[in-house]
Amino acid sequence: MDNILVIFDMDGTLVDTRADITISINYVRKTKNLPPLTEEEVIKIINFKREELAKQLYHTETYLPEDRAIFEEHYKQQCSKNVRPYEGIVDLLDFLKSSGVKLSVATNAPTKFGERILSAAKIDHYFDHIVGSCKVKNAKPDPDMIYLIQDFYSDKNLNKNFLVGDNHTDINAAKNANIPSIFVKWGYGSFDGVTPDFTAETPEEIVKYILNEKVSS
Secondary structure, eight states: OTTEEEEEOOBTTTEEOHHHHHHHHHHHHHHTTOOOOOHHHHHHHHTSOGGGHHHHHHSOSSOOHHHHHHHHHHHHHHTTTSOEEOTTHHHHHHHHHHTTOEEEEEOSSOHHHHHHHHHHTTOGGGOSEEEOGGGSSSOTTSSHHHHHHHHHTTTSOOOEEEEEESSHHHHHHHHHHTOOEEEETTSSOOOTTOOOSEEESSHHHHHHHHTTOOOOO
16 A cells, blocks of 8 residues: 555544643633633634634634734643544554555644644654644645645655545545545534545544445445
């Protein structure tokens, strides 16, 4: 399978980061005298349209530079404290890597957080490239990150590319890049009106789909 590339989203796909994201968001909210949010409330909010996040999280019309700075400074340390891979992810990555599949990550988080989080989860070594939103002009659902990662493998003669994610931004990014999408049901997100090429209930089903084995979608 050395002609296959699988690009993974990070949060809600490979790793559960809900606790740390919530703690850092609430740290910012405390500086603004806002009450804390639960993990469930935070996950619901971050699935809003990106332009609505600041209003929902911090009661501002846009992200204020000072709020972003406070969050990033706090999350830099917090992001590695409670992160863990989802059940079955390590086995999935072991199988794909040992089978010669090329693996990379495309996350809308800044690359520095992606690297720190995946290192804390002890799965960073599986990936050739970890590309965050800071590496491209436009984050997902734009296809810029997908194209950048594909360029890294331009000499590998890859003939199959897949994007695995838990959010409509991932599904749309795959569509915009004209590659198949695999939606994982254990994450934070939703289709939000778009249709993935395949829906995986478990990590094992991702392998079956990639190998073109018969599995219900």
